[in-house]
Amino acid sequence: MKAFSFSQAPLTPDTYRAALADPAAGGYAAFEGWVRNHNEGHAVTRLEYEAFEALANTEGERIVAEAIARFGVTRAACVHRVGALAIGDLAVWVGVSSRHRAEAFAACRYIIDEVKHRLPIWKKEHYVNGDSGWVNCERCAHPHEH
Amino acid sequence: MIPALFGLVLAGGASTRMRTDKALLDYHGQPQVRWAFGLLTKFCTATFVSVRPDQRDDPSRAGLAQIVDRQPGIGPIAGISAALLEHPQAAWLVLACDLPFLTGSTLQHLVAQRDPRKVATAYRSAHDGLPEPLCAIWEPAAREPLLAYIASGKQCPRKFLINADTALLDLPERAALDNVNTREEFESAAATLRHRPSPRSKTVRVQYYAILREQAGRSEETLDTSAATPAELYEELRRRHPFQLAAAQLKVALNSEFADWQTPLQHGDTVVFIPPVAGG
Numbered sequence: 001m002k003a004f005s006f007s008q009a010p011l012t013p014d015t016y017r018a019a020l021a022d023p024a025a026g027g028y029a030a031f032e033g034w035v036r037n038h039n040e041g042h043a044v045t046r047l048e049y050e051a052f053e054a055l056a057n058t059e060g061e062r063i064v065a066e067a068i069a070r071f072g073v074t075r076a077a078c079v080h081r082v083g084a085l086a087i088g089d090l091a092v093w094v095g096v097s098s099r100h101r102a103e104a105f106a107a108c109r110y111i112i113d114e115v116k117h118r119l120p121i122w123k124k125e126h127y128v129n130g131d132s133g134w135v136n137c138e139r140c141a142h143p144h145e146h
Numbered sequence: 147m148i149p150a151l152f153g154l155v156l157a158g159g160a161s162t163r164m165r166t167d168k169a170l171l172d173y174h175g176q177p178q179v180r181w182a183f184g185l186l187t188k189f190c191t192a193t194f195v196s197v198r199p200d201q202r203d204d205p206s207r208a209g210l211a212q213i214v215d216r217q218p219g220i221g222p223i224a225g226i227s228a229a230l231l232e233h234p235q236a237a238w239l240v241l242a243c244d245l246p247f248l249t250g251s252t253l254q255h256l257v258a259q260r261d262p263r264k265v266a267t268a269y270r271s272a273h274d275g276l277p278e279p280l281c282a283i284w285e286p287a288a289r290e291p292l293l294a295y296i297a298s299g300k301q302c303p304r305k306f307l308i309n310a311d312t313a314l315l316d317l318p319e320r321a322a323l324d325n326v327n328t329r330e331e332f333e334s335a336a337a338t339l340r341h342r343p344s345p346r347s348k349t350v351r352v353q354y355y356a357i358l359r360e361q362a363g364r365s366e367e368t369l370d371t372s373a374a375t376p377a378e379l380y381e382e383l384r385r386r387h388p389f390q391l392a393a394a395q396l397k398v399a400l401n402s403e404f405a406d407w408q409t410p411l412q413h414g415d416t417v418v419f420i421p422p423v424a425g426g
Contacts, residue, residue: 033426049425050356052418054402056425080425092426112426120399120418121425122356134357136422137391 004060004078006053011079011090020075025097029104031112033092035085039135043128049082049091052120056080063114071107073098078111080121148262149286152236153186153193154229155179156222156280157243158201158215163327170206171332173246173339177206182243185250189257190239196225220301222280227296230289237262242280244325246335252322256283261313265291268312272320277312279303281323347372348413352383357421362387376400376417377407383419396420 001019013030020028037044064076076096085091094111098104115121123135157169157179164171169179179195186193195210198218202208213232215224222242229238239257241248252269260267260283268282280303284292288310295306317323326335353366362383373379376398383389397420398405411417 050359051425052353052355052399052420055399055404055418058402059404116426117423119423119425120355120397120420121423122421123424124356134421135424137357137424 001077002061003064003076004057004080006051006056006080006082008081008083011081011093013090013093013095016077016079016093016095020077020095020097022074022097024099025074026099027101027104028095028097029101029108030093030095031108032090033112035087035089035091037087039125042125044087044125045128046084046086046126048084048124048126049080050122050124051080051082053082056119056121059118059120060115063111063118066114067096067107067110070110071098071103073103073107076107076111078115080115080119082121149235149237150191151189151257151260151283152229152233152238153183153190154213154225154238154240155182155186155193155195155210155243156225156240157182157207158196158198158218158225159222159242159244164329164332166329167206168244168326171244171246171326171336173336178243178246179206179210182241182245182248183210185248185253186239186241188250189253192233192236194229196222196229217296220296221303223292223296223301223303223306226279226284226303227289227292230284230286230292234286234289237286238284240280240282240284242325244327245281245323246326246339247319247321247324248281249319249322252317252319253281255318256281256315259313259315264313265310266307266312268307268314269317269323270314272317272323276304277307277314278323279307282307348411348415350379350411350414351416352379353416353418355418355421357391358387358389358419361389371411373411375408375411376405376419379411379417380419391421395422 067076074097078094080092094108096104096107126132161168170177174181194213195207197207197212198215213229216228217224226240265288266282266284268277271278326332347370349370351368354362359365373382380393399418401416
C-alpha cells in the first residue's frame with residue numbers, strides 16, 4: 001500500500017493491517033482517529049474533511065518516511081478520510097509494524113502528530129444548533145493549538 | 147558616503163527624424179515622458195525632467211519638476227550637464243524617453259550594480275559594446291570633466307563615457323535599450339509591445355480550499371496580476387473577496403509545494419493559500 005493516501009470511502013483497517021505484515025516484525029501498533037460528538041463545548045452532529053491532496057500526498061509520504069528513518073520501524077502507513085463523515089466514523093488510520101513495541105508506538109505517535117500539524121486538511125463541523133464552522137479558522141482572532 | 151541618486155528624464159530632444167515630439171509617443175498607455183518619469187521615481191530620491199527653455203510650459207512637461215538646459219542646441223549632453231550643475235552633490239540616473247522596451251528590472255540591475263567610485267555606471271550596447279550614456283548613472287565626479295569636455299566643443303556623451311572611468315555592465319535584457327527614431331520604428335515598437343504582456347503582468351491560477359473556497363465563492367480562478375509575490379497576490383485577492391484570515395495565519399504553496407511568501411511569482415504558477423489545518 002502507499003505510505004500515505006486519502007480515501008473517499010470508509011476506511012478498512014483490516015486490509016491496511018495485512019499490508020504491514022512482515023516476518024521480521026514482532027509487533028504492530030495502530031492509531032485510529034474517530035469522529036466524536038463534541039468539540040470545544042459544542043455538540044457536533046457530523047463533519048466534512050477537505051484536503052489539498054496534491055500537496056498532502058507528498059508531505060504525508062515525507063512524514064511516514066521520516067518516521068521509518070527516525071525510529072527504525074519495519075513498515076508504516078497512514079490513510080485519511082475526505083468527504084462527509086458521521087459520528088463514530090473512522091477519520092484517520094496510522095499503522096506501524098516493527099521488531100519491538102517501543103518504536104512501533106513512538107512511530108505511530110510521530111506520524112499522527114505530524115499529520116495533524118503539517119498536512120493541508122481541513123475539517124468543517126456541523127453543530128446541533130444548525131451552525132457550522134471550519135475548525136481553527138473561524139475564531140481566527142485567537143488561534144489555538146491544533 | 148554614497149551620493150544620493152536623482153532621476154533625470156531626457157525629454158528635450160528635437161525629434162528631427164520622428165517629426166513629432168518623441169516624449170509624447172504612447173507605448174504604455176501614457177506619454178513616454180510620463181512613463182519614464184514614473185519609472186525613475188521608483189529608484190530615485192528626487193526625479194526631474196530635462197527641458198529646453200522653450201519647453202517649460204509644454205503641457206506634458208509642465209507638471210513635473212524640471213531642469214532647464216543651460217546650453218540648448220548641443221543635444222542630450224546639455225541636459226546631463228545642467229543636472230550636474232543644478233544639484234552637484236547628487237548622482238544622476240539619466241534616462242532617455244525613446245527607449246520603449248526598457249523595463250524596471252533593467253533599471254533595477256543598473257542601480258544595484260552602480261559603482262559610485264567611478265565617473266559613471268552604464269550598460270554596454272548590445273549592438274556595438276560601447277557605453278549607453280542615456281540609460282546610465284552619472285556620478286558627481288563627472289561634472290568637472292564633462293564641463294571641460296563641452297567647453298572644448300565636444301557634444302557626444304557616449305565618447306565622453308568611452309574615455310572616462312566608466313563601470314560597464316552587460317544588459318540583462320538584450321533589447322531593453324533599443325531606441326526608436328523614426329515613425330516606422332515607432333509603429334513597429336508599439337505593435338510589439340501591444341502583443342507582449344507587460345513583463346510584470348503574469349497569469350496565475352489560484353485554487354481555494356475550505357473556508358477560503360467558501361468566502362471566494364469558487365474553488366479556483368485564473369487571473370492576470372502584477373503581484374510580484376504570493377504575499378502581494380493575497381493582499382490583492384483580499385480586495386476582491388471577503389477573506390477574513392490575515393496572511394500571517396496562512397501558509398502558501400506554489401505548484402503543490404510549500405513556498406515562502408516572498409518567492410517571486412512566475413507566469414503560469416498555481417497558487418494555494420492554506421488556512422489553519424485540522425486533519426486527524
